[in-house]
Amino acid sequence: MTKRHPIGVFDSGVGGLTVVRALRTALPGEDIVYLGDTARVPYGSKSPRTVEKYSLACQHFLLERGVKLVLIACNTASANALPALREASAVPVIGAVEPGAAAALAATRAGHIGVIGTLGTVRSSAYAKAIAARDPAARLTALACPMLVPLAEEGWVDDDIARLAARRYLAELFARDRAIDTLVLGCTHYPLLRGVLAEAARELAGREVAVVDSAGAMAEAARDALGSAENRRSEAGRLDFFATDTSRLDELAPRFLGEPLTGFELVDL
Amino acid sequence: MTKRHPIGVFDSGVGGLTVVRALRTALPGEDIVYLGDTARVPYGSKSPRTVEKYSLACQHFLLERGVKLVLIACNTASANALPALREASAVPVIGAVEPGAAAALAATRAGHIGVIGTLGTVRSSAYAKAIAARDPAARLTALACPMLVPLAEEGWVDDDIARLAARRYLAELFARDRAIDTLVLGCTHYPLLRGVLAEAARELAGREVAVVDSAGAMAEAARDALGSAENRRSEAGRLDFFATDTSRLDELAPRFLGEPLTGFELVDL
Numbered sequence: 001m002t003k004r005h006p007i008g009v010f011d012s013g014v015g016g017l018t019v020v021r022a023l024r025t026a027l028p029g030e031d032i033v034y035l036g037d038t039a040r041v042p043y044g045s046k047s048p049r050t051v052e053k054y055s056l057a058c059q060h061f062l063l064e065r066g067v068k069l070v071l072i073a074c075n076t077a078s079a080n081a082l083p084a085l086r087e088a089s090a091v092p093v094i095g096a097v098e099p100g101a102a103a104a105l106a107a108t109r110a111g112h113i114g115v116i117g118t119l120g121t122v123r124s125s126a127y128a129k130a131i132a133a134r135d136p137a138a139r140l141t142a143l144a145c146p147m148l149v150p151l152a153e154e155g156w157v158d159d160d161i162a163r164l165a166a167r168r169y170l171a172e173l174f175a176r177d178r179a180i181d182t183l184v185l186g187c188t189h190y191p192l193l194r195g196v197l198a199e200a201a202r203e204l205a206g207r208e209v210a211v212v213d214s215a216g217a218m219a220e221a222a223r224d225a226l227g228s229a230e231n232r233r234s235e236a237g238r239l240d241f242f243a244t245d246t247s248r249l250d251e252l253a254p255r256f257l258g259e260p261l262t263g264f265e266l267v268d269l
Numbered sequence: 270m271t272k273r274h275p276i277g278v279f280d281s282g283v284g285g286l287t288v289v290r291a292l293r294t295a296l297p298g299e300d301i302v303y304l305g306d307t308a309r310v311p312y313g314s315k316s317p318r319t320v321e322k323y324s325l326a327c328q329h330f331l332l333e334r335g336v337k338l339v340l341i342a343c344n345t346a347s348a349n350a351l352p353a354l355r356e357a358s359a360v361p362v363i364g365a366v367e368p369g370a371a372a373a374l375a376a377t378r379a380g381h382i383g384v385i386g387t388l389g390t391v392r393s394s395a396y397a398k399a400i401a402a403r404d405p406a407a408r409l410t411a412l413a414c415p416m417l418v419p420l421a422e423e424g425w426v427d428d429d430i431a432r433l434a435a436r437r438y439l440a441e442l443f444a445r446d447r448a449i450d451t452l453v454l455g456c457t458h459y460p461l462l463r464g465v466l467a468e469a470a471r472e473l474a475g476r477e478v479a480v481v482d483s484a485g486a487m488a489e490a491a492r493d494a495l496g497s498a499e500n501r502r503s504e505a506g507r508l509d510f511f512a513t514d515t516s517r518l519d520e521l522a523p524r525f526l527g528e529p530l531t532g533f534e535l536v537d538l
Contacts, residue, residue, distance in 0.1 A: 164430050165430060
């Protein structure tokens with residue numbers, strides 16, 4: 001790989017743009033090729049077999065574009081397809097779970113961590129395994145929260161319904177472990193709901209709860225993986241955005257990216 | 270077509286089982302082949318191009334199984350792909366929109382009808398066209414309600430969050446036309462939320478609002494289309510259930526079908 005090759009990022013949809021946003025801050029000189037599999041979104045409620053099949057197709061698309069590094073900006077794909085994706089790639093592949101687990105262990109004081117994510121991420125036990133491998137004494141409690149992705153996409157992120165949903169899910173999480181002091185947002189959509197989730201966690205715990213997500217940690221992991229192949233030029237890198245369906249992209253993408261979308265290209269996988 | 274051939278029904282997922290339920294009541298002797306495209310669900314937020322492509326693949330699967338009739342038990346697919354599906358089929362194809370529009374016109378007294386559905390259904394204007402073709406004097410107001418499918422799938426159908434969501438959407442609908450006296454549930458998932466939707470409509474209108482869906486009307490349309498090919502034997506017909514992803518089927522399918530699922534088969538499309 002060389003400096004001038006782009007970094008490839010894929011996600012089931014537009015949630016992974018929260019990772020692109022962190023990447024553009026941490027590594028501003030890098031070109032990025034992003035693929036959102038918006039025709040088959042969501043992955044979160046589907047079986048490992050389906051998630052692996054679709055993830056491999058996404059990565060194949062990125063590899064054909066000569067990326068020097070692949071970031072799986074989707075926790076469900078990371079949790080269910082990382083071994084298959086690494087097996088199929090000649091360039092390094094970074095998932096969302098390992099960086100998220102490392103960020104949680106860095107933030108916790110008591111070693112009691114809660115993770116919320118999709119059904120597919122929670123069923124995979126990927127966070128439990130990643131945390132146990134780094135700190136066998138840490139205690140992880142995981143809960144699937146299927147309504148949070150639709151809420152983030154509908155833009156209902158800071159109202160009575162969002163607060164009730166956050167409180168209902170987190171009440172179940174804290175009922176399982178009252179000592180949780182760190183909450184991992186184990187889905188790239190969830191940072192949009194950070195406010196109501198942090199508030200509900202604080203109320204339920206009766207104290208501050210650290211809220212971490214994978215995006216920043218993934219960007220740091222990308223820098224480490226690039227080493228001397230990092231593109232440190234002074235001009236800003238470009239973002240090439242591909243999607244398998246274009247419905248609502250203009251509306252949804254900027255919410256996650258934090259800047260307007262300058263264009264996108266439709267692809268069939 | 271002959272009596273002993275099955276009826277084919279497809280949907281983006283499991284919501285279409287509300288149509289199977291009506292079909293098994295109206296035409297109990299018929300064998301049914303059901304396909305849920307659960308690997309690519311939902312269709313409701315996706316573009317007409319994607320919906321048409323996936324719908325054609327679903328129908329092709331059913332036609333290969335020798336069905337005598339195809340029911341599109343998905344309003345989004347009916348609204349966006351009916352002409353292409355009819356073009357590609359040698360047997361009759363019944364969509365969800367025409368029967369739903371007819372049911373609405375039969376129920377309304379003042380001719381003011383509201384329809385709620387997915388983004389794809391509402392953007393297609395299919396209900397507006399179907400109603401205008403039958404009664405140019407009727408007035409239709411349509412609203413997309415993206416949160417209602419996730420709520421129905423999460424089983425949050427009769428609680429504070431469901432009530433708030435129903436009220437928020439329907440307040441917008443009634444703000445556009447205070448005289449609505451008939452509400453069409455333009456998505457096969459919505460019958461599960463009938464209670465909170467009817468309650469919110471009644472409160473907002475200040476009087477009873479008729480709530481209709483397509484399922485019963487589709488079953489009647491199926492009987493009309495079959496004519497002498499209706500299977501009137503006394504034993505109950507079988508239901509062969511196919512899905513493109515098996516995740517959560519055991520949990521979700523019975524809610525829509527109204528009876529336990531005896532088995533399913535995984536297929537790749």
